[in-house]
């Protein structure tokens with residue numbers, strides 16, 4: 001899978017919600033009511049990530065989940081990052 005160009009990335013940024021593009025990755029921060037809710041969403045994201053064989057860089061502190069997506073294999077952004085971002089958007093909407 002090839003890394004997306006800057007133009008392609010800018011086009012795709014309009015297809016996802018609440019993400020920003022920095023340092024060759026896309027980032028979002030999600031806040032939940034409590035740890036249990038945060039962790040249940042993480043579990044659902046984890047299953048989707050495994051199905052795609054594409055995994056987030058993330059950290060969780062109590063009710064806050066910070067996620068960064070990039071494709072390590074190409075050291076940049078690919079279609080897979082935007083596909084997973086859309087799945088995450090759908091899971092939390």
Ligand code: H2B
Nearest residue numbers: 053054055056070071072073074
């Ligand atoms: N996840 C992400 N985010 N980027 C990758 O390049 C990647 C991955 N590569 N998950 C996969 C696993 C690769 O390491 C395995 C061997 O297919």
